[in-house]
Amino acid sequence: MTVAKIISIDFEVAKNIVSNDDLTSILDTSDEWISSRTGIKKRHVASNDETSTDLAIGCAKKIINRAKFDPKNIDLIIASASTPEIIYPSVSCSIQEALGANNAACFDVKAACAGFIYCLSIAKAFIESNAYKNILIVASDATTKFTDWKDRSVCVLFGDGAGGALISATDNEKENSILGINLSADGSCGDYITLRTDGDSCPLADNNENYQKSAPYISMKGKDVYKFVMTKIPNELEKLMEKTGINVDKIDYFIPHQSNQRMIDALAQRLNIEDNKVISNIEHYGNMSAASIPTALREAIDEGKIKLPATIMLSAFGAGMSAGNAIIRLE
Numbered sequence: 001m002t003v004a005k006i007i008s009i010d011f012e013v014a015k016n017i018v019s020n021d022d023l024t025s026i027l028d029t030s031d032e033w034i035s036s037r038t039g040i041k042k043r044h045v046a047s048n049d050e051t052s053t054d055l056a057i058g059c060a061k062k063i064i065n066r067a068k069f070d071p072k073n074i075d076l077i078i079a080s081a082s083t084p085e086i087i088y089p090s091v092s093c094s095i096q097e098a099l100g101a102n103n104a105a106c107f108d109v110k111a112a113c114a115g116f117i118y119c120l121s122i123a124k125a126f127i128e129s130n131a132y133k134n135i136l137i138v139a140s141d142a143t144t145k146f147t148d149w150k151d152r153s154v155c156v157l158f159g160d161g162a163g164g165a166l167i168s169a170t171d172n173e174k175e176n177s178i179l180g181i182n183l184s185a186d187g188s189c190g191d192y193i194t195l196r197t198d199g200d201s202c203p204l205a206d207n208n209e210n211y212q213k214s215a216p217y218i219s220m221k222g223k224d225v226y227k228f229v230m231t232k233i234p235n236e237l238e239k240l241m242e243k244t245g246i247n248v249d250k251i252d253y254f255i256p257h258q259s260n261q262r263m264i265d266a267l268a269q270r271l272n273i274e275d276n277k278v279i280s281n282i283e284h285y286g287n288m289s290a291a292s293i294p295t296a297l298r299e300a301i302d303e304g305k306i307k308l309p310a311t312i313m314l315s316a317f318g319a320g321m322s323a324g325n326a327i328i329r330l331e
Contacts, residue, residue: 001173002127002130002169003128003169003175004127004128004168004176004177005168005177006167006178006330007069007167007168008063008069008165008166009063009066009163009165009297009298010063010066010294011162011164011291011295012062012162013159013288013295014044014046014047014055014160017042017043018042018043018044019031019042020034020042020156027152027155028152038157038260038282039261039262039264039282039283040157040261040283040286042283043160043285044285045159046142051084052083052084052091052140052160053091053094055142055160055161055291056079056091056162057094057098059161060136060138063136063138064099064136067166069166071099071100072100072103073134074103075103075132076135077096077104077135078092078106078109078119079091079095079107079119079138079140080116080119080139081109081139082110082112082115083143083146083195083289085145091140104136105132109122111290111320112290112318112319113317113322114183114290114322115316115318116164116293116316117181117314117316119137119139120165120167132169133168135168136165138163138164139162139164139291139294141160141288141289141291142160143158144159144160146195146216147218151217154218154219157259157286158288158289163292163297163298175331178326179244179328180244181240181324181325181326181327182240182325183325184236184322184323184324185320185322186321190319193225193319193320193321194219194319195217197216226260228317229263233317234270234271236315237313237325240313240325241313241327244327246311246327248271251277251311251312252307252311253277253278253313254268254273255278255293255313255314255315256268256278256315257287257292257293257316257318258280258281258285258286258288258296259282259292259317260282260287261280261282261283267315279296279300279306281295306330309329309330310329311327311328314326314327
């Protein structure tokens with residue numbers, strides 16, 4: 001039986017660092033106000049000459065270099081791209097061109113903060129069906145470019161970065177890295193987090209004189225998002241553990257989406273996961289959307305917070321409302 005093995009994981013973040021104290025120069029806020037409500041102290045923010053695609057390419061190169069892998073052997077590239085600076089060409093095609101991975105098929109996925117897990121699920125399915133052998137997945141977002149910097153309830157939350165993995169086929173079932181995944185969504189909650197990119201219709205189709213174009217900023221109903229996560233995600237994680245036969249006691253580490261430290265703590269408590277098993281780096285990066293989980297995973301391994309081999313549970317949730325959960329095994 002063919003299974004999927006995670007070969008390499010890495011991340012890239014925007015160059016500029018903006019602290020909570022820095023934000024006090026443009027917002028009526030304070031370090032104490034932000035950190036006490038979110039757990040965030042600073043975030044990486046993309047400049048005008050740094051794009052979501054740039055971050056994706058930088059991340060992809062790191063993944064390939066870490067694995068010492070020939071890009072020509074990649075046969076599929078999947079990018080999670082919810083805030084690209086350009087609709088097409090796709091981010092995945094730009095990655096292909098930058099790597100010289102000219103044998104790879106390419107497409108993008110839009111699942112907001114759950115994008116990395118969605119890509120992981122697609123890669124697992126393609127490999128297990130013998131459709132592809134080497135798949136590169138990259139989640140990249142420059143969310144700060146779509147935030148209203150006058151709205152302190154939203155703009156303080158986000159940071160920009162990319163994270164991803166190289167996944168390859170193996171016939172050795174003991175090397176199976178992706179033990180289980182479940183995906184879910186609830187479109188009835190779609191207005192909890194929104195980002196409109198309305199275009200202008202043809203003047204022959206509409207009277208554009210009276211048309212009010214929506215602001216291209218993220219809008220969020222924070223209390224509703226919190227309620228969704230607390231009611232939906234624990235149930236989804238319980239389903240995943242039941243499906244895989246891996247209970248909480250067998251989970252070595254838990255990496256939830258880095259959305260808000262209060263949410264991270266509350267989720268761990270609901271699942272009875274000990275504090276020393278919970279991986280969080282939101283203090284230094286903020287919410288990097290779909291890049292959050294692979295970034296936290298790579299950094300925790302590098303810093304020795306995760307000791308390998310390990311069984312790790314991942315949980316992501318975001319706009320849609322969409323969610324993705326996975327249990328992986330890294331040797």
